[in-house]
Amino acid sequence: MKKDVFQAIADPTRRAILSLIALQAMTPNALAEHFDTSRQAVSKHIKVLTECNLLKQEQSGREIYYHFNPKKMKEVVDWLAQFRQHWETKFNQLDIVLKNLKTK
Amino acid sequence: MIANKEPKVTKDLANKKITFVREFDAPLEQVWHAWTEASLLDLWWAPRPWKAITKTMDFSEGGHWLYNMMGPDGTGQFCRVDFKKIVPYKSFATVDSFCSEDGKVNESFPQTDWNIEFIATSEGTTVKIDLTFASEADLQKILEMGFEQGFAMGLSNLDELLAE
Numbered sequence: 001m002k003k004d005v006f007q008a009i010a011d012p013t014r015r016a017i018l019s020l021i022a023l024q025a026m027t028p029n030a031l032a033e034h035f036d037t038s039r040q041a042v043s044k045h046i047k048v049l050t051e052c053n054l055l056k057q058e059q060s061g062r063e064i065y066y067h068f069n070p071k072k073m074k075e076v077v078d079w080l081a082q083f084r085q086h087w088e089t090k091f092n093q094l095d096i097v098l099k100n101l102k103t104k
Numbered sequence: 105m106i107a108n109k110e111p112k113v114t115k116d117l118a119n120k121k122i123t124f125v126r127e128f129d130a131p132l133e134q135v136w137h138a139w140t141e142a143s144l145l146d147l148w149w150a151p152r153p154w155k156a157i158t159k160t161m162d163f164s165e166g167g168h169w170l171y172n173m174m175g176p177d178g179t180g181q182f183c184r185v186d187f188k189k190i191v192p193y194k195s196f197a198t199v200d201s202f203c204s205e206d207g208k209v210n211e212s213f214p215q216t217d218w219n220i221e222f223i224a225t226s227e228g229t230t231v232k233i234d235l236t237f238a239s240e241a242d243l244q245k246i247l248e249m250g251f252e253q254g255f256a257m258g259l260s261n262l263d264e265l266l267a268e
Binding site: 087091101102 | 124129130134137144147148149150151
């Protein structure tokens with residue numbers, strides 16, 4: 001079952017994890033120190049984010065580092081931007097229709 | 105010159121819901137008609153260069169609007185909007201789907217639930233639109249397709265994209 005990226009970013013803790021990792025790659029331990037929840041809970045969040053490709057794992061010596069995947073995030077942002085653009089176009093057209101109704 | 109109004113968009117992605125709020129410089133009654141009368145809908149419903157061409161319209165609970173979404177290349181795609189609950193001059197709810205020329209719903213494409221609310225203000229009218237996607241899978245599909253730059257996408261066009 002492929003993870004849904006929207007579902008992934010709907011969670012505030014996961015968004016906080018993304019914000020941190022967007023600044024710099026981090027190990028799970030370093031990441032867990034930023035949160036009050038258990039390491040297990042943080043690991044679970046990391047797993048969700050990795051499964052939907054928002055994070056990438058990289059082995060560095062004995063440590064695993066998590067990197068932010070901006071390409072995947074861009075998909076989400078682009079989709080919403082397209083969606084918004086579509087509506088703006090429609091609404092601007094509706095403004096014109098309403099203006100014409102007024103002057104009739 | 106028309107005021108360029110920024111629609112407010114809020115996302116509740118966990119629940120697959122997107123909400124738009126937009127102000128219009130017109131009395132509520134006129135805005136309501138623009139959303140519910142075929143001759144007016146045809147003027148604005150499709151983002152250019154698309155064009156909406158109404159085939160039939162029955163704006164009543166249980167009725168539906170059947171229209172053709174004409175692309176710039178002259179090919180069309182029929183869509184239907186089924187009206188659920190209607191509270192005159194206040195709100196109406198619909199289910200939007202993709203269909204054949206004679207209005208037969210195409211079950212293989214996702215449907216979208218809408219709720220549109222109209223609120224009179226001192227300046228004009230506020231319209232609040234709630235869109236609920238049927239499933240995560242729908243959104244997932246949409247995401248996976250990727251988008252061409254500058255492709256204006258309609259909700260019914262979402263389905264059209266999925267068809268390709």
